Amino acid sequence: MKRGTTLLIGTLLLFAAIPPIAGWLNEPFYLDLFRRVMIFAIAAASLNLILGYGGMVSFGHAAYLGVGGYAVGILAHYGIDNGYLQWAVAIGASAVVALAIGSISVRTSGIYFIMITLAFTQMLYYLGVSIEEFGGDDGLRLARRSQFGDLLDLANPTLFYYVVLAILVLVVFAIHRLVNSRFGMVIRAARSNEARTQAIGFSPYPYRLAAFVISGAICGLAGALLANHTSFLTPDFMHWTRSGEIMFMVILGGIATSAGPVLGASVLLLLEDLLSAWTVHWQIILGPFLVLVVLFARKGLAGLLARDERHG
Amino acid sequence: MAETLLLVTELRKTFGALRATDGITLDVLAGETHAIIGPNGAGKTTLIAQLAGMLRPDSGRIRFAGEDITPLSAQARSRRGLARSFQITSIYRDFTALDNVALAVQAHAGHSFRFWRPAHEERALRQPAQAILNEVGLAARADVLAANLAHGEQRQLEVAMVLATGPRLLLLDEPVAGMGAEETQRMIEFLARLKGRQTMLLVEHDMDAVFSLADRISVLVYGRVIATGTPAEIRANADVRAAYLGEEVA
Structure with missing residues (x-):
């Protein structure tokens, strides 16, 4: 087995072991912390699909966290708490928003792409701030978590934890299949050499757009999970610093690797938690650490820890 | 007589005052290896880029296998069987x-x-x-x-x-550029094996390669074709000698 895969499976097994460990230590807080880590790992994995494999540097991925979160929150606000419906709407609405943003941004590249994705996300952010009906700046409380009848009760924190873990495993596996399929080869080829890709007869645009939409839909699901996790949503779900955070998880963990987003989300959020408990100026330590990783580990932590991993 | 696979008529492309392609008319027959030679700046790469669809001509027509492909994108041309290699790998x-x-x-x-x-x-x-x-x-x-x-x-x-x-037509833009002597030899041998089975339009500086491979040669100078013919005809052509080969020999 490749070392990257070993690393990934090890991390996922560690996630699986957290609830018993937290129970044994009588520290339910860990459950909360690691559930948050996994939700962001899903978001980072979705961004990695387009940023890492597709070379599309989306600086607006928090938009889909917001759309997914608000889909759950707004439906709940009107008394619709059916989880299947809420999550389906979260995924569907994120896909539609991604299609709209993508159909404009995917035609561009480089700095234009970054700025367009950022601009659209800022628009959604201010939309969230301005709609009083849904709490505006103050946010929207979720009275109940998404309901799945007798099948799943997300009010049970351990069960909810394992639901998130199962979705994370599914997402990571699906993206792994996706990037190695014919479809994945096209978006990776277009990142590697666009002129060549056109010259051998591909039109990269529809493939890139499809990847962009898939990525947005997955991140929308992460948003639905995050809304359930916090039971409270604010426009800050969509703040540009949030987009930056997700991007950093991908880069820190290692772009275009399966393990990268999972590692990146884990390390960034755990460090943030550890350092902020220690000092209020934790960013002074985290900042230089991130800079060092970017400077000295081109494939991030996954690249450092598993040097032999190479996709394709 | 073999059918005409590629027919270029009165192709023009200017960049400001520079007439990079100045009314080029050219045909490639099915099965032949057609070489384009010319001094630096004659507009060879500009011509290839227009044939491959990466550059739009100002005027003129490109017909490929009986179809007017002038307005088509590079991808669409590739799907119709017109493929190119780049001068820079x-x-x-x-x-x-x-x-x-x-x-x-x-x-x-x-x-x-x-x-x-x-x-x-x-x-x-x-x-x-x-x-x-x-x-x-x-x-x-x-x-x-x-x-x-x-x-x-x-x-x-x-x-x-x-x-x-x-591809039905292979556009080769300086396939031996930057190669060592041995690599060049191997590439020429490979193209020689391909010759006859594959229609090729070859842009090349290496005269040994061109004269050993080509069925016909077109000589491009300042964006115009000044002569087209078999290698023997081109060698004997006075205009070509004056404009181009003379420099090479000297």
Whole structure:
């Protein structure tokens, strides 16, 4: 087995072991912390699909966290708490928003792409701030978590934890299949050499757009999970610093690797938690650490820890 | 008489005051190897770019296999069987040699909205790709990252990719540029084996390559074709000697 895969499976097994460990230590807080880590790992994995494999540097991925979160929150606000419906709407609405943003941004590249994705996300952010009906700046409380009848009760924190873990495993596996399929080869080829890709007869645009939409839909699901996790949503779900955070998880963990987003989300959020408990100026330590990783580990932590991993 | 595969009429392209393509008329017959030679700045690469669809001509027509392809994009032309290699090697450096060629096969094997099955396990892509690598002499290098191939091997790989698209016409832009003597020899031998089976339009500086490979040669000077003919006719042409070959000989 490749070392990257070993690393990934090890991390996922560690996630699986957290609830018993937290129970044994009588520290339910860990459950909360690691559930948050996994939700962001899903978001980072979705961004990695387009940023890492597709070379599309989306600086607006928090938009889909917001759309997914608000889909759950707004439906709940009107008394619709059916989880299947809420999550389906979260995924569907994120896909539609991604299609709209993508159909404009995917035609561009480089700095234009970054700025367009950022601009659209800022628009959604201010939309969230301005709609009083849904709490505006103050946010929207979720009275109940998404309901799945007798099948799943997300009010049970351990069960909810394992639901998130199962979705994370599914997402990571699906993206792994996706990037190695014919479809994945096209978006990776277009990142590697666009002129060549056109010259051998591909039109990269529809493939890139499809990847962009898939990525947005997955991140929308992460948003639905995050809304359930916090039971409270604010426009800050969509703040540009949030987009930056997700991007950093991908880069820190290692772009275009399966393990990268999972590692990146884990390390960034755990460090943030550890350092902020220690000092209020934790960013002074985290900042230089991130800079060092970017400077000295081109494939991030996954690249450092598993040097032999190479996709394709 | 063989049918005309490519017919270029009165093609013009200017960049400001520079008439890079100044009314070029040219034809390539099915099965022939047609070479374009000319001094630096004669507009050879500009012509290739227009034929491949990467540059739009100001006026003139390009007909390919009886169809007017002047308004078509590079992708659309590639799908119709017009494929090019670049003067500066253009490959996927972070993919293996086999992946490079398999992608070219894939580009002509229907749409690629197939999301689940690993492309690496598809015999329909891997087998033809491997066969083409064998043909160009890169069989042993199939699993090497393209970036780690020697310069000459990268050029061979690029030709392999272009061949993998199953082209009716191969546009070769200086296939031996920057190659060592031995690599050049190997590429010429390869193209010689291809000759007759594959219609080729070849832009090349290397006179040995051109005169040994081409059925017909067109001489381009300042964006115009000043002569077209067999290698023997071109050698004997006074205008060509004055404009071009004279410099080479001297």
